[in-house]
Amino acid sequence: MAMPTAIATKHLTVTLETQRVLQGVSLKIAEGQVTGLLGPSGAGKTTFLRTLVGLQRPTTGEVEVLGYQAGSKELRSKIGYVTQAPSVYPDLTVTENLNYFASIVGTNQAQVARVLDDVRLAKQVSQLVKSLSGGQRARVSLAVALLGQPELLILDEPTVGLDPVLRQELWDQFHDLAKSGVTLVVSSHVMDEAKRCDALVLVRDGKLLATGTPTALMAETGTLDMESAFLRLVEHHS
Amino acid sequence: MSFKRTTSTAGRVLRQLRHDPRTMALILFMPTVLMILLKFVFENQTAAFTNIAPVLLGLFPFILMMVVTSIATLRERTAGTLERLMTMPMSKIDFIGGYAVAFAILAIAQGTLVGSVTLGFLGLTVAGGAFKLLIVAGSSGLLGMSLGLFFSAFAQSEFQAVQFMPAFAFPQLLTCGLLVPRDQMAKGLQWFSDIMPLTYIVDGMKQVTLYSTWTHDLIRDLTIVAVCTLGALVLGAATLRRSHK
Numbered sequence: 170m171a172m173p174t175a176i177a178t179k180h181l182t183v184t185l186e187t188q189r190v191l192q193g194v195s196l197k198i199a200e201g202q203v204t205g206l207l208g209p210s211g212a213g214k215t216t217f218l219r220t221l222v223g224l225q226r227p228t229t230g231e232v233e234v235l236g237y238q239a240g241s242k243e244l245r246s247k248i249g250y251v252t253q254a255p256s257v258y259p260d261l262t263v264t265e266n267l268n269y270f271a272s273i274v275g276t277n278q279a280q281v282a283r284v285l286d287d288v289r290l291a292k293q294v295s296q297l298v299k300s301l302s303g304g305q306r307a308r309v310s311l312a313v314a315l316l317g318q319p320e321l322l323i324l325d326e327p328t329v330g331l332d333p334v335l336r337q338e339l340w341d342q343f344h345d346l347a348k349s350g351v352t353l354v355v356s357s358h359v360m361d362e363a364k365r366c367d368a369l370v371l372v373r374d375g376k377l378l379a380t381g382t383p384t385a386l387m388a389e390t391g392t393l394d395m396e397s398a399f400l401r402l403v404e405h406h407s
Numbered sequence: 408m409s410f411k412r413t414t415s416t417a418g419r420v421l422r423q424l425r426h427d428p429r430t431m432a433l434i435l436f437m438p439t440v441l442m443i444l445l446k447f448v449f450e451n452q453t454a455a456f457t458n459i460a461p462v463l464l465g466l467f468p469f470i471l472m473m474v475v476t477s478i479a480t481l482r483e484r485t486a487g488t489l490e491r492l493m494t495m496p497m498s499k500i501d502f503i504g505g506y507a508v509a510f511a512i513l514a515i516a517q518g519t520l521v522g523s524v525t526l527g528f529l530g531l532t533v534a535g536g537a538f539k540l541l542i543v544a545g546s547s548g549l550l551g552m553s554l555g556l557f558f559s560a561f562a563q564s565e566f567q568a569v570q571f572m573p574a575f576a577f578p579q580l581l582t583c584g585l586l587v588p589r590d591q592m593a594k595g596l597q598w599f600s601d602i603m604p605l606t607y608i609v610d611g612m613k614q615v616t617l618y619s620t621w622t623h624d625l626i627r628d629l630t631i632v633a634v635c636t637l638g639a640l641v642l643g644a645a646t647l648r649r650s651h652k
Binding site: 258273 | 411412415416422423486487488492493494495497649650
């Protein structure tokens with residue numbers, strides 16, 4: 170694989186209140202692809218994503234993102250981050266939310282209209298966010314992340330609780346973004362979503378299990394689905 | 408620091424309140440309603456009302472703004488929106504500045520309303536006149552706002568935040584000279600009240616009640632309150648963290 174690297178971590182360890190949430194994770198994530206970060210809940214996925222965005226400082230080890238050290242000021246306009254719980258203002262309308270964040274990232278009305286269209290919320294623009302369904306709220310949060318046309322999009326469980334049609338639409342959209350050169354890191358605890366990713370990072374108990382394409386990982390483990398491949402990998406490691 | 412990000416944050420905070428008319432009404436009208444109540448309590452005792460009304464006019468904005476601001480910023484911290492903003496090109500000063508501008512506008516509106524009603528309809532007369540009274544009432548709201556911003560950093564839940572108000576404000580209320588003149592209190596308590604900002608709001612109101620000019624003490628009081636307000640804002644900005652260890 171000769172793809173340029175968007176993210177590289179070396180011996181990344183994060184200890185939160187004596188608990189080692191990440192234990193020596195070293196990996197590379199390629200540019201312009203959809204990389205799935207898969208593992209059961211409690212595996213350290215969110216903490217890993219937070220270190221990429223710079224919200225969580227590594228206890229030891231290194232994290233390089235788009236050529237900068239994670240948390241660098243330069244990265245603030247290059248990364249879009251969507252947390253698991255939608256981080257938008259429930260007591261504002263969809264448009265008011267988008268307009269506010271647009272003024273912070275320094276973009277215009279046309280871009281607000283575009284992202285709202287992208288996440289299929291054009292009809293809900295004047296509704297208060299708290300009156301929206303969970304899935305719609307998650308899409309408002311995603312729209313905010315898309316505003317600044319980020320080079321790297323980090324999405325923490327973005328498709329949880331969405332209906333299958335919408336989930337399919339979102340994954341199509343992720344791949345469209347990747348085609349236009351955006352790097353996406355998408356976490357999920359649903360192994361089923363693995364096949365929708367270009368590359369995978371499998372984690373468990375804060376440790377890296379394996380990286381590779383879905384087909385390569387299944388071939389290596391001699392399995393036919395990701396669930397079994399994951400189980401096989403866990404056996405190998407213990 | 409960016410003027411645009413500060414003003415759009417202030418606009419956003421006010422827009423949130425506009426969608427919550429009940430909170431807006433409480434902020435704007437509660438001190439006025441309390442003053443009307445006070446007037447009825449002291450119905451036949453004009454002298455007593457004249458004594459206590461200006462002091463309470465100084466205290467109400469402080470207490471109210473402190474509670475409202477600390478809850479508002481705490482919500483932002485717990486909802487994850489603050490964290491999101493910290494991953495964006497936004498400085499901490501822009502964030503705190505936005506809140507300060509939004510609540511300063513409310514504090515001034517609140518102070519103007521309660522001041523005008525008390526002087527106009529409730530028949531309070533102060534030697535210093537309406538303008539000075541409004542300045543002290545407004546400063547009190549601003550001080551409450553900045554301390555609320557600062558203290559919200561130490562609260563992990565709304566339960567804690569509302570209790571910080573009595574925990575922090577009541578000791579000041581008891582020692583600020585409202586109940587017992589400060590020079591009659593024990594030395595230790597005098598020292599305590601010397602370093603507490605609310606003391607200077609109450610003293611400022613007393614100056615406005617008694618004297619028609621800008622007394623030396625009034626200017627000193629307002630300066631101390633302004634310094635404390637700015638200091639709390641700077642400390643408030645320092646409590647915002649971009650990343651966790």
